[in-house]
Amino acid sequence: MLFLPLLIWDLASGTLKLSLTGHISHVRGLAVSDRHPYMFSAGEDKQVKCWDLECNKVIRHYHGHLLAVYDVCIHPTLNIIVTASRDATCRVWDMRTKACVHVLTGHNDAVLKVEVQAVNPQVITGSMDSTVKFWDLAMGKAITTLTNHKKSVRALQLHPSEFTFLSGSADNIKKWKFPRGDFLMNMDKSNSIVNTLSINDDNVLVAGADNGFMHFYDYKTGYKFQEFRTPPQSGSLESEAGIYALSFDQSGSRLVTCEADKTIKMYKEDDNSTEQTHPIHWKPQLKRERY
Numbered sequence: 001m002l003f004l005p006l007l008i009w010d011l012a013s014g015t016l017k018l019s020l021t022g023h024i025s026h027v028r029g030l031a032v033s034d035r036h037p038y039m040f041s042a043g044e045d046k047q048v049k050c051w052d053l054e055c056n057k058v059i060r061h062y063h064g065h066l067l068a069v070y071d072v073c074i075h076p077t078l079n080i081i082v083t084a085s086r087d088a089t090c091r092v093w094d095m096r097t098k099a100c101v102h103v104l105t106g107h108n109d110a111v112l113k114v115e116v117q118a119v120n121p122q123v124i125t126g127s128m129d130s131t132v133k134f135w136d137l138a139m140g141k142a143i144t145t146l147t148n149h150k151k152s153v154r155a156l157q158l159h160p161s162e163f164t165f166l167s168g169s170a171d172n173i174k175k176w177k178f179p180r181g182d183f184l185m186n187m188d189k190s191n192s193i194v195n196t197l198s199i200n201d202d203n204v205l206v207a208g209a210d211n212g213f214m215h216f217y218d219y220k221t222g223y224k225f226q227e228f229r230t231p232p233q234s235g236s237l238e239s240e241a242g243i244y245a246l247s248f249d250q251s252g253s254r255l256v257t258c259e260a261d262k263t264i265k266m267y268k269e270d271d272n273s274t275e276q277t278h279p280i281h282w283k284p285q286l287k288r289e290r291y
Contacts, residue, residue, distance in 0.1 A: 006030070006041060006051075009264070011249065011256075022049055022058050029071040031081070038095075040081055042069035048083050050095070062093045064100050073116045082123055084111035090125055092137070102140030106133060113156045115165070120179055124165065126153030132167050134181060146181045148174060155207075157197035159219070166205070168194035173207060175222065187217055188224040196245045200252030208257060212241030233261040 006027060008018040022041075029042035032053075039051040048069055050060035067086035074081050079095040090104035090111055109128035116123055121134035121143060132153055134144040146167075155168030163178045166187075173187035173194060192209035199205050203219040216226040232241060242260040249256065255267040 004043075006039075011254075011266070014266070018056060020051060020056060023047060025068075028069065029083075031072045031074045033074050036095075040072045040074065042072040042083055044068035046085075048072060048081075048093070060098050062091075062098055062100075064091055064103075065089070067110075070110065070112050071114050073114050075116045075118070075122070077118045082114050082116050084114040084125060086110040088127070088129075090114055090123065090135070092123075092140070102137075104135050104140060104142070106142045106145075107131065109152070112152065112154050115156045115158050117158060119163075124156060124158075126156045126167055128152035130169070132156070132176075132181070134179075144181050146176065146183075148183060151193075154193070154195050155197045157199055157205075159199055160201055166197055166199075168197050168207060170194070173197070173205075173217075175219075185222050187222045188215075195243060198247045198255070200248040202252060204252075206246060206248075206255060208243030208246045210242040212243060212259070214243065214246070214255075214257070230257065230259060230265060233259075233263050 004023050004026060006020040007016055010017050023043040023045055025043050025045035027041050027043045031040045037052060037054045039053055041049045046065050046067060046069060048062035049058045052059045065085040065087055069083050069085045071084040072081055080101065081093050081095055083091050088107045088109055088111060091100050092102040094101055107127040107129050111125050111127045113126040122137040123135040125133045130149045130152055132146040133142045136143050149167065149169045149171060151170035153167050153169050156165060158165045165176055167174050170193040175184040176182065177184055192211045192213055194207045194209055196208040199219055205217040205219045207215040212229045213227055214230065215224055217224050240261040243257050244260060245258040247256055253269050257265045259265065
């Protein structure tokens with residue numbers, strides 16, 4: 001039987017610290033708790049696992065999904081996790097007892113992404129059915145469905161301080177306002193399928209695409225001020241240029257990417273950049289009303 005490992009790296013040196021085995025297919029989602037010594041993993045083998053990072057072993061399994069599990073998220077204040085699956089459901093689990101608290105049904109296709117926050121709506125999902133749903137965590141029912149996207153919603157990202165969030169798809173990136181899901185704006189179109197989004201405290205938004213491009217936006221205005229393609233791994237194919245996941249580190253100045261060419265890359269801010277070397281030609285658009 002083939003066991004696919006989880007690899008833990010030292011960010012300072014880039015060296016491999018630990019390899020954890022247990023999943024028998026691709027791992028699609030990871031979440032590390034900031035309140036417990038736990039890490040949760042979700043895989044295409046239908047399994048959801050809880051890892052004790054002090055003992056470096058699996059201590060709990062969460063069984064119930066019928067197909068591949070694509071994402072896992074930890075509630076910031078409650079001892080629950082939420083998982084998203086290809087079986088078109090999300091499941092809410094009690095972290096300690098392993099009991100399935102709710103099965104969130106309502107999407108018509110695979111649920112690709114889930115986000116959880118402490119205030120209502122506490123659960124937000126994005127699906128291949130092109131919709132974003134808000135869920136009532138206490139009742140286990142959908143309370144709002146956003147249907148603005150025309151393609152599958154592959155990415156969701158909550159703002160770290162504002163009561164807003166982003167959804168990413170093949171058509172565009174959309175900005176929304178909680179709690180009702182009011183539409184705010186479309187980001188400058190990237191002409192690629194967006195797989196992943198990340199925002200830092202300086203309101204820099206990064207979108208990773210399936211063609212290997214990273215697009216950098218000002219979150220406030222939606223202006224795209226930079227884009228570049230990640231350097232390919234030597235010997236990799238053109239089809240292996242996609243970016244599957246990316247995230248800022250805790251400082252917000254370094255960006256880590258997971259890519260289709262089987263590499264993890266780390267980027268940092270250019271300390272020598274100036275307004276002359278990296279000009280931003282942006283002016284606010286004036287809206288003219290016709291009478």
